[in-house]
Amino acid sequence: MTIERRELPDAAAIAIAAAEEIARAAADAVAARGRFRLVLAGGHTPEALYRLLSSPPWRERIDWPKVALLFGDERCVPPDDPRSNQRMVRLALLEALAAPPAAYLPMDGAAPDAAAHYEGRLRGELGDDPPDLLLLGLGPDGHTASIFPGSPALEERSRWVVAVPPPTTVPPPIPRLTLTPPLLIRARRTLVLATGAEKQAALARALAETGEERETPARLVRRSEGEVSFFFDPAAGRALS
Numbered sequence: 231m232t233i234e235r236r237e238l239p240d241a242a243a244i245a246i247a248a249a250e251e252i253a254r255a256a257a258d259a260v261a262a263r264g265r266f267r268l269v270l271a272g273g274h275t276p277e278a279l280y281r282l283l284s285s286p287p288w289r290e291r292i293d294w295p296k297v298a299l300l301f302g303d304e305r306c307v308p309p310d311d312p313r314s315n316q317r318m319v320r321l322a323l324l325e326a327l328a329a330p331p332a333a334y335l336p337m338d339g340a341a342p343d344a345a346a347h348y349e350g351r352l353r354g355e356l357g358d359d360p361p362d363l364l365l366l367g368l369g370p371d372g373h374t375a376s377i378f379p380g381s382p383a384l385e386e387r388s389r390w391v392v393a394v395p396p397p398t399t400v401p402p403p404i405p406r407l408t409l410t411p412p413l414l415i416r417a418r419r420t421l422v423l424a425t426g427a428e429k430q431a432a433l434a435r436a437l438a439e440t441g442e443e444r445e446t447p448a449r450l451v452r453r454s455e456g457e458v459s460f461f462f463d464p465a466a467g468r469a470l471s
């Protein structure tokens with residue numbers, strides 16, 4: 231497994247490079263299968279990317295009516311809560327698209343049996359196909375999606391979605407839903423985005439030759455069956471060997 235490391239000058243350059251990767255992956259997936267399944271990351275880092283994707287030229291380059299937008303994780307808050315990932319995606323991406331995507335599957339963290347409910351929707355969308363492109367962020371504690379250090383989700387072998395108790399290592403301390411490694415590692419292409427000095431130690435642990443997933447859950451991408459790239463700025467990459 232070779233992991234691509236791409237250091238880019240700043241967050242804007244990372245957003246442009248990621249948008250190019252997504253546009254390319256979308257064209258390939260639509261040509262091959264008539265559909266592009268994109269798993270969205272939450273948090274703040276991808277917001278600039280989503281705003282880029284919903285503006286020219288990417289808004290026109292991507293065949294949005296053939297795109298299925300899926301979520302990698304969600305905070306269990308109402309959809310209009312400022313901490314909601316689906317609120318961030320709605321404002322930064324969805325509302326600015328000229329045409330709606332083929333499918334839009336936000337996670338409803340408040341639904342009863344929310345994890346199993348979302349898994350059923352995911353399986354309906356994906357069938358036997360893996361996600362085409364998985365976007366992931368990186369927490370300063372080394373988490374990715376909502377798989378936090380020491381999380382039992384790292385040992386999950388069958389379920390694609392699980393509920394997660396409030397994390398103790400990063401804010402906000404609210405319950406989450408997260409995709410799990412059985413699905414995450416099947417993505418054809420994984421793009422991990424990390425910016426800022428606060429991610430320095432976690433990025434170095436994620437990319438080190440040796441280390442433990444329990445300490446740095448982002449290391450789970452090393453199990454990926456697809457291509458994996460980390461895009462980061464100099465501040466996040468400073469501790470890399």
Ligand code: 6PG
Nearest residue numbers: 272273274275367368369374375
């Ligand atoms: C979430 C995210 C999470 C995020 C990292 C990095 O719901 O919080 O999915 O995994 O990607 O915490 O967050 P920032 O991009 O805000 O640094």
